Amino acid sequence: MTNLLNIPDKFKKAPDEIDSIIGHDRLMEESDVSKLSYLQCIIFETLRLSTTVPLLLPHESSADCTTGEYMVPCGTIVLVNAWAIHMDPELWEDPKAFKLEPFEGGNGEKHQKLVLPFGLERRACPGAPLAQRVMGLTLGLLLQCFDWKRVSKEEIDMTKGKGVTMPKVVPFGINV
Template sequence: MQMEFEMSDLGLLTYFLSMDIEQFNSEIFVSQRKYAVDVLKRFNLDQCKAVATPLDPNVKLSKENGDSILDATSYRSFIGSLLYLTTTRPDLMFTTSLLSKFMNSPSNSHFMVAKRVLKYLEGTSDYGVLYLKNENDILFGGTESSAFASEWAMSNLLNNSQVLEKAKKELDFEIGQESLMDESDVSKLPHLQSIISETLRLHPAGPMLLPHMSHSGCTTQGYDVPSNTTLFVNAWAIHRDPQLWDDAGKFKPERFEGAQGEPYNSKFLPFGLGRGACPGMGLANRVLGFTLGRMIQRFEWMKVDDRATDMTEGIGVTKPNAKPLEAMCKARDIMKVSSSL
């Protein structure tokens, strides 16, 4: 960037969105040590006895575990922290994805399994991801898909002013106008998270999920699938199927809110599902929440005219908006706080 713009050299990146980054001559190590310790302290497990695995292989989870139901909002906050840790901890992905299926009706059994993940974290907080640098390897983040998702979210919000107003009120209530939103605040903003989920339902970053291959032959829903068959999943079509979703073509974040929201199960898969899920899921949700939240907290947003925002999808692997979004913004009082920091 210094070749294109006049700017100061700030040195090597060492910390970004709760990720510790260590750069060496031939490798980059990315971890979330501090964030992991903070999560353990938040849930009073920083002095717990560590366990060897994140999931007991003998535990079977279901929606009908027969014990008491917990507050869904608190459980979502707990799982949200675990999901973000999967950015640098792929060893947590399977268990966390399993627990995320019970977002809307969690029980004590689900919570106990989630606590075991943190006990595993107590002994492995130094773990991370090591990237080896050479001329053929590129450390690539989903910057393009995150930018498109942010644009789709804002386009939908401009066409649904009542949803935008509710998000602004949530931010003002939970964070206020005296301090700036931080990435750790995302987990306590359920309406903002619902906006992100609904945006990814209508506009998944990858409309066609990465192809899978069947290891053995099977029959599913009347279809015979031979072994070694390449399988493609059309997430875009599943997310808009009227047999699976009420008002499938409409932007309704409330479908993901509270105990009455749509369950997080196999019909909502913007990042895939199970062991094959995208390891960047936690980071993507956190970046989208942080970006969108700060945009709403800092500015009043308006359309440039009375016409609805164009929602035509363009051509491409990530399906961008065919016509780039144009909007007007006006600084809110929080910007005075921002300028004084």
């Protein structure tokens, strides 16, 4: 919500999409989440930009393999730096900005595969599909049921702090 509140022009598109697809007669349901492509873009970009844990769980290679130009011997502990992938300027145009465009249209699926908050492939979190649906339903209902706006003209500070879970420097809701 904080990322959306900082870009009011894009923020308006989310409730508009919900209104056009679901209408005003009923509340959004879990089965509606997959129909809301703009809402999905918001979730993917939030997961990319606000990676909860920068390093994925460590894994041990079960066989010798080559990754890129690196030889990884059997038994090596491998750490994936998801934060570095999410902030790589070779993969993302202006990686520190909240941009939904990479996830829209034909290239959207390619960019979705670069977002790793739940791990990747057979080592991915088994609860990832449930988490995606719950996030979509929760965000969708918040957008459908409430009118949101910033309380001041200043953007909400999204600066990351130090720590394993990368908290914000200024917690949301605290005015300094």
